[in-house]
Amino acid sequence: MPLRIDVVTLFPEMFVGPFDASILRRARDEGRLDLRVHQLRQWARGRHQVVDDYPYGGGPGMVLMAEPICRAVEAVRGPTAVVVVLAASAPLFRQEHARAWAQASQLVLVCGHYEGIDERAIEVLGAQRVSIGDYVLTGGELAAMVVIDAVARLVPGVLGAEASSIEESYSAGVLEYPQYTRPVEFRGRRVPEVLVGGSHAAIAAWRRRAALARTLAWRPDLLDDPAWEECARLGLLPVRAPDG
Ligand SMILES: C[S@@+](CC[C@H](N)C(=O)[O-])C[C@H]1O[C@@H](n2cnc3c(N)ncnc32)[C@H](O)[C@@H]1O
Numbered sequence: 001m002p003l004r005i006d007v008v009t010l011f012p013e014m015f016v017g018p019f020d021a022s023i024l025r026r027a028r029d030e031g032r033l034d035l036r037v038h039q040l041r042q043w044a045r046g047r048h049q050v051v052d053d054y055p056y057g058g059g060p061g062m063v064l065m066a067e068p069i070c071r072a073v074e075a076v077r078g079p080t081a082v083v084v085v086l087a088a089s090a091p092l093f094r095q096e097h098a099r100a101w102a103q104a105s106q107l108v109l110v111c112g113h114y115e116g117i118d119e120r121a122i123e124v125l126g127a128q129r130v131s132i133g134d135y136v137l138t139g140g141e142l143a144a145m146v147v148i149d150a151v152a153r154l155v156p157g158v159l160g161a162e163a164s165s166i167e168e169s170y171s172a173g174v175l176e177y178p179q180y181t182r183p184v185e186f187r188g189r190r191v192p193e194v195l196v197g198g199s200h201a202a203i204a205a206w207r208r209r210a211a212l213a214r215t216l217a218w219r220p221d222l223l224d225d226p227a228w229e230e231c232a233r234l235g236l237l238p239v240r241a242p243d244g
Contacts, residue, residue, distance in 0.1 A: 001105060003155045004034040006076040007144050008069070009111040010051065012037040014141045024149065027158040035148070036076070040064075043071040052114055062114040066121035073108055073125050081106035083127040084147070085117060086140030093130035093147060095170035101147075102154035109147060111140030173222055174215040177207040209234055 007015060015037045019028065027033040041049040045067070052062040073083055082104045101107050110117070110127065122129060132143045153159055169176040180191040194206045212231050215222055223231070231237050 002032050002034040003102065003104065003152070004036070004078075004106040005148055005151070006081075006106065006108045007035075007037045007111065007148075008040050008072045008076070008108070009037065009139075009141055009144070010040050010113050011111075011139065011141055012039050015145070018145050019148070023158060023160075024152055026160075027152055027155065030157070032155055032158050033152050038072060038076060040068055040072055043068040043075065055115060059115070064112060064114065064117045064121075066118035066124065069110060069117055069121040070124055073110060073127075077108050078106050080104070081108050083108045083110070083125050085110045085112065085122050085125075085127045085129040086132070086143040086147070087112060087116060087129045088131055088136045089116075090129035090131040092134075093132050093143075093150075095150070097130060098147070098150040098154055101151045107151065109140075109144040111144050113139045170222070173224055173227060174211045175219060175222070177210040178214075209236070212236060 009015070015035075019025065019035055024033065028035060040051055044051045050065075051068045052064050055061065055063045077083060082101055084101075084107065086109065110121075110125075121127075130143075130147070132146045137143060154165055159165055165171065167176065180195060184191050184196060192206065194202050197203075212223075212227065212234065213236050215227075216231055216236055228237075
């Protein structure tokens with residue numbers, strides 16, 4: 001069964017292109033991914049298909065109304081669908097989400113716009129919400145594309161032999177080690193000798209140390225206790241001056 005992904009958006013045309021190339025195009029062609037993009041206005045009432053209104057309590061901008069959002073999601077969701085609202089004010093989207101949602105039968109993504117979505121729609125739908133980062137986008141469409149890409153590549157069979165999701169960043173609580181390809185020397189910089197030496201054990205040890213070192217420098221929040229201890233054993237932690 002393919003993973004079915006339904007997107008509810010005011011701008012379906014934005015999704016033309018990003019999923020028509022490369023690995024995701026192939027996944028769709030091979031029937032591993034069933035991507036359907038829906039215009040929210042289909043579920044608006046009235047001749048003018050209005051989907052937004054002023055915020056209660058005042059303030060700038062408009063808010064997407066609960067009713068068209070709920071009607072849209074209720075029309076497309078199956079009994080086991082995971083429903084996700086893209087929002088700036090939400091927990092961060094992480095690789096664990098991608099892994100879990102890649103196992104689902106259906107993912108329904110709701111893109112906000114303007115000042116966001118009436119809170120009651122999210123409550124009524126029992127939706128999860130995620131943010132793709134600590135910044136504000138104009139709409140949820142680009143965020144939905146990020147989520148779709150991250151999820152789809154973890155669906156079994158989507159990544160062919162040319163790519164792997166097993167050793168990459170976030171899969172083992174550390175960032176991935178640096179990668180190199182030919183030539184062995186580029187503008188005076190040589191590939192680390194160990195990588196051309198042919199010892200699998202030495203390469204694995206070098207990669208682990210390099211992965212820990214960059215995680216420590218850039219994302220220490222990802223390291224668990226055993227990884228901190230490993231950093232200490234490998235001499236990666238700054239040495240503290242003795243007290244007194
Ligand atoms: C202009 S934003 C609304 C921002 C909202 N007023 C706030 O301050 O939290 C409009 C829509 O873009 C999407 N969006 C903006 N930033 C996002 C982010 N970091 N992650 C996911 N979606 C985001 C959401 O769907 C949101 O409803």
